[in-house]
Amino acid sequence: MSYEVIALLMFSSMMLMLLTGQRVFAAIGFIAVVAALALWGEGGSEMGFSAAMKLMKWYPLLTLPLFVYMGYMLSESGIADDLYKMFHVWMGPLNGGLAIGTVLLMVAVSAMNGLSVAGMAIGASIALPELLRRGYDKIMVTGVIQAGSSLGILVPPSVVLVLYGMIARQPVGQLWLAGVFPGLMMAGLFILYIVVRCWFQPQLGPALAEQERNIPFAQKLRLLRAGILPLLIFFCMTGLFLMGVTSLVESSAVGAVTATLAALIKGRLNYTVMEATLRKTLGISCMFMWIILAALCFGAVFDGLGAVKAIEGFFIGQLALGPWEVLILMQLSFLLMGTFLDDTAMLVIVAPLYVPLVDALGFNLIWYGVLYTITCQIAYMTPPFGYNLFLMRAMAPPEIGLKDIYVSIIPFVFVMMLALALVMLFPQIALWLPGQHYGY
Known part of the structure; x- marks a missing residue:
């Protein structure tokens, strides 16, 4: 044989x-x-x-439990809840404003966590009940939360990009910076879709009632303080790393410590919060370790x-495919696998095969890391077996059925495909920022 x-x-x-x-x-x-x-x-x-x-x-693997701990500490201590209240008051007067605020919340959570699971948990537990109570269309808001939570694996400090950097032997700092503009662009496209949809169908996302909007401006300004702690945490963690003050592992430790201090400052650090945070961190970290092993x-x-060389010879030699045709086939294979695997499993299974091939085809491995991550986001939400679909089903209230969840994600999948196409056609969307910072 x-x-x-x-x-x-x-x-x-x-x-x-x-x-x-x-x-x-x-x-x-x-x-x-x-x-x-x-x-x-x-x-x-x-x-x-x-x-x-x-x-x-693998010394950089120490970053994983620390980033996971940081995200769960912010979630369990209610700091993410405070952020949603801020977005709720400032964005509520617009049609679809609370849905827009939910996307912004997901961006903020992504910048503090790096995992889509935490974003999904926060969106389903905090935002979804509020949106449904205020008459938002259940199908639209279900799609908003699923799409928004997927930003966690693209916006820094993305845990998936850390893993990709380890396997592809690429600098994590460059990968994080490469994910910034594509992540913000995707969030902007989600918001644009919500605005346009609610402009034509305002009943899908009604504005807040007059009595809820009638809040003194001074009180609105005070609510902005909810964003100060997350910004400080993000700066201490990512900013110090990018300035060269801390290493990758040190920056993850700084993030974990500052998240704990934030919970302490808020007066919410107690035994219940610490136990829930440590229990969830241990579960997720062990899952990562077993999969990687x-x-x-x-x-x-x-x-x-010699499978890597065999695959390279098959695509380039026997099929005589061009570099872009091979790249598109690889992306399609990710979409297929994403219907029944999570992003980590896909990465560790096929990255050792695909990364050398991408390098041999002459593509930039930093840029490809962003393409892989966006494709994972799409695959996460593609029926029938997308990972996020079942996470949403487990967390959603009884009135939201599996059919609603499937239907809700269709427009957002098209929006994400548009984002993927834009990054493929214009690589500088991903490469400009790391190029400016690292001077290449």
């Missing part, structure tokens, strides 16, 4: 196991271990050990088979 057939058999077996509902790390790790033992006998048993040691020596083992077997 040729190595190409073995690689294809491994990949198809893994996909089959994932479709049966097995845990991602279990499916990937099991196929990797079985393949290693079948190919190299007892020597193959060292691959799992080697992958574990490589994981333990399994993927490293899988990647080692694939690399040992």
Whole structure:
């Protein structure tokens, strides 16, 4: 049996196991271990050990639990809730204003967290009940929250871009800066869609009632203070890193400490908040560790088979495809896998295969990291099995059914595809800011 057939058999077996509902790390790790033992006998048993040691020596991996802790601390302590109240008062008088405020909240949460799961939890628990209570169309607002929460994996400090940087051996600082303008552009496109839709159909997003809008201007200004702490946290974490004062791991530690101090200053740091934050941080961090460990083992077997060179030869040699055609095929494969995998699993499974190919085709790996992340955002929300769809179903109230969730996301998927096309056609949207800062 040729190595190409073995690689294809491994990949198809893994996909089959994932479709049966097995845990991602279990499916990937099991196929990797079985393949290693079948190919190299007892020597193959060292691959799992080697992958574990490589994981333990990945110093930048320390950033993951710290970023996750920071996001959950801000969520559990109610600082994100304060932000929503601010947006609620300032944006409420517009048709669709609360939906616009929800998108802005998601941008703020993304800048403090780096994960889409936390944004979804905050949007579903804080924003969704308020929007429904004020007569907003349930289908539109469900789509707003799902689309807005996806910004967490693009706007810095994106955890997904940290992982991509580790696997692709690219500077995380450049990747973070590359995600800024595409993330803000996508948020702007979401807001534009809401404005236009509510202009023609104001019943979908009614403005706040007169009595709720009748708030003294001085009180409105006081509400702006809710944005001061998040801005300080973002500056201490990302700003110091970009200025070269702190390293990546140090900046994540600074973010975790400042988030805890913010909760303390607000008088909300208690045993319940700390326990919930630590419990959720431990759960998410362990999930990441197991997936990466399994993927490293899988990647080692694939690399040992020469699968990377085989794929490169297949696309460029046998199919005679051009660089852009290969790139589009890769993006389509991400969309397909995203219907049943999360972004981390997709990254650790195919990045060791795709990143060398992208580099060989002459594309910028920083730019490709942004393309990958946007494609993950789209895949997250693509029916029938998009990861975010089921997260939303688990968190939404009973009156929002799975059909509503499927229908709600359709216009936002088209908006995100437009954003993806713009970044592909105009790479400087992603590359201008890191180019200015790092001088290349």
